[in-house]
Amino acid sequence: MELAPIKSELANRLTSSRYEHVLRVAELSKKMAKQHGVSETAAEKAALFHDIAKCMKKEELLRRLEEAGEDKRLVDFHHELWHGPVGAIIARETFGINDEDVLNAVRFHTTGRANMSMLEKILFIADLIEPGRQFPGVDELREKSKGSIDKAMYYCIGHSIDYLVSKRAAIFPDSFDCYNEYMLKEGII
Numbered sequence: 001m002e003l004a005p006i007k008s009e010l011a012n013r014l015t016s017s018r019y020e021h022v023l024r025v026a027e028l029s030k031k032m033a034k035q036h037g038v039s040e041t042a043a044e045k046a047a048l049f050h051d052i053a054k055c056m057k058k059e060e061l062l063r064r065l066e067e068a069g070e071d072k073r074l075v076d077f078h079h080e081l082w083h084g085p086v087g088a089i090i091a092r093e094t095f096g097i098n099d100e101d102v103l104n105a106v107r108f109h110t111t112g113r114a115n116m117s118m119l120e121k122i123l124f125i126a127d128l129i130e131p132g133r134q135f136p137g138v139d140e141l142r143e144k145s146k147g148s149i150d151k152a153m154y155y156c157i158g159h160s161i162d163y164l165v166s167k168r169a170a171i172f173p174d175s176f177d178c179y180n181e182y183m184l185k186e187g188i189i
């Protein structure tokens with residue numbers, strides 16, 4: 001699949017800073033895919049699509065979720081979570097992506113979930129620690145994400161949950177399932 005048309009579509013749909021973020025996530029995802037023996041092409045594709053719905057209006061996101069019969073629980077949670085599933089819908093319907101692993105990586109990048117595939121984990125981590133991200137503790141996360149992918153997930157989902165709790169935000173159940181999986185994994189750290 002040609003990536004140039006996807007990139008120009010992204011440039012149209014996203015703010016320039018969001019577009020730059022997507023390109024950095026794609027670079028890092030490719031690098032991590034190589035390290036961990038996953039298809040670099042799939043990683044790049046998933047990363048390019050991951051935020052394609054990020055700049056859509058809340059009402060439009062909701063409409064797409066409902067039309068597609070997406071997980072009804074999402075509606076009760078912050079609309080920030082909706083762009084992942086809608087991104088996967090757009091990747092499939094508008095761009096003909098049919099690789100379920102790529103679609104799932106896009107779909108779950110906002111929440112995580114239990115039993116993520118290697119590709120899903122790579123996108124989740126790359127999205128959080130790409131070189132443009134600046135938040136307290138990001139360097140430590142980058143450092144800790146250099147070894148095994150599960151160790152990286154342990155720290156990254158831990159950080160995400162910490163952040164949400166600190167904001168007193170509601171936490172989507174899939175994120176808790178993801179968190180629990182890594183906290184219960186022995187020998188991870």
Ligand SMILES: [Fe+2]
Nearest residue numbers: 050051054110
């Ligand atoms: Fe996102």
Ligand SMILES: [Fe+2]
Nearest residue numbers: 021050051127
């Ligand atoms: Fe992102």
